[in-house]
Amino acid sequence: MSIQAQPLLDWYDRERRDLPWRMAPGKTADPYKVWMSEIMLQQTTVATVKSYYKKFLENWPTVQDLAGADLDEVLHAWQGLGYYARARNLHKCACVVTRDFNGRFPEDEKRLLDLPGIGPYTAAAITSIAFGQKATPVDGNVERVVSRLFKVEEKMPKAKKKLAELAATLTPDQRAGDFAQAMMDLGATVCSPKKAACAICPWMGGCEARLKAEPTDYPKKEPKKPKPTRQAYIFWITRKDGAVLLRKRPEKGLLGGLMEFPSTDWVERAIDKQEAQRQSPAPALLKELSGCVRHTFTHFHLELTVLKGQVSANPPINGVWVKPEQFKDYALPTAMKKVAKHVSQCI
Structure with missing residues (x-):
């Protein structure tokens, strides 16, 4: 056991967060549940993920159940979590695990990396938390x-490789999964972005930033580049019965496979209204x-002007x-829900 690891593990045994996907001490984690939670937690807060994870x-209690679901069902259930490529890969990965691995996730980190939507972090998380092997998410x-x-x-982001290498030096041979979750908990509750509660940190005695600098100055970051703004006209086309025209976006790319109100291309320039009208879908x-x-x-801001007819x-x-009262039955991304709300306020 690493000298550096033990104080953190002792702290974790006392202070671990109670999370729906986290098993009680001594219990074996379900790889399906670990995988599901880790995919959902990418770019999303714990508070937001809890209800989606439960749903x-x-x-879909098992990976086979998820594989048997229709992709539209999965995308619909994912509404509000954002980054919809995760949902598409979630379903795709479930299909591969069910078809090629008889419903069992591979225990090898390198083989996990071959699965759709699983990158280095997720592979290491599953390997350590679900299978108890030494890996560093x-x-x-x-x-x-x-x-x-x-x-x-x-x-950052140039420091990522170095930070990963340093993190790996800390991971103990035993209780690697607990250690990984302890690191996550420490960062989320004690060593947070805007405040470092050094007085209660199990590593306070050896932290170089606490001893020689200001902890919240780290990690060092390059200045953020301003986000560009894209514009488009969006078409709210209705029939006499009040139904509104929806279309499905291409499977690949931003918001892939989701429903939307038709629009012109999203571009970084002013759009001619008359040209936009000629692109009306009906x-x-x-x-x-x-x-x-x-x-x-x-990576960008979007401004949509509505053309109604x-x-x-x-x-x-x-x-x-689709009638507006039935929108809830379709996988509409947040941007499109904003459009529907805007139209209702303008009527």
Whole structure:
């Protein structure tokens, strides 16, 4: 057992967080549940994930159940979690594990990396937490703890490789899964981004940032580049019965496989209104609604101007007609829900 590891494990035994996917001390973790929680927790807070995790397990208790589900069902259940590529890969991975591994996740870290949607962090998390093997999952919490512990001056994201190497030196041969979760808990509750509660940290005596600098100055980061803003016209086309035209986005790419109101391309320039009207998915007299819908994605801001119109007949369309009260039955991303709300406020 590493000298550095034991104080953290002792702390974890006293202070561990009670989380739905975390097994009680001495119990063996279910790889399916570990995998599910780790995919959901990417880019998402613990508080948000809890209800989704419970819902998914109720709907699909085993990896075979998830593999047997329709992708649209999975995307619909995922609504609100964002980063929808995770949901598509979740379903894809379940299919591969069911088909190629008889419903059992491989215990080898390298083989896990071959599965859809599983990267180095998730593979290491499953290996250590579910199978008890020595592996070092490194997420943002772990990077922050390690950068402060060793006072790493190299800036993020270039420092990621070094931080991963340093984290690996800390991982003990025994209780690797507990140690991984202890590192995550330490970063989430004690060594947090804006405040370091050094007085209650089990590693306070050896932390270089506490001894020689200000812990919250670490990890060092490059200045963020400003996000560009993309614009588009979005079409709210209705029939006489009030149904609205929806279409499905391509499976690959941003919001892949989800439903949306048709729109022009999302571009970083002003769009000519007359050109936009010529791109209408159905013939209708279009009226521009006041204001615009704003939404922020990871790499850009989006501004949508709504063009509203009604068709007089049932023209051939690429999409489906859905009444607003039935929107809840479709996988609509947050940006589209904002559009629906904006239209309802303008009527």
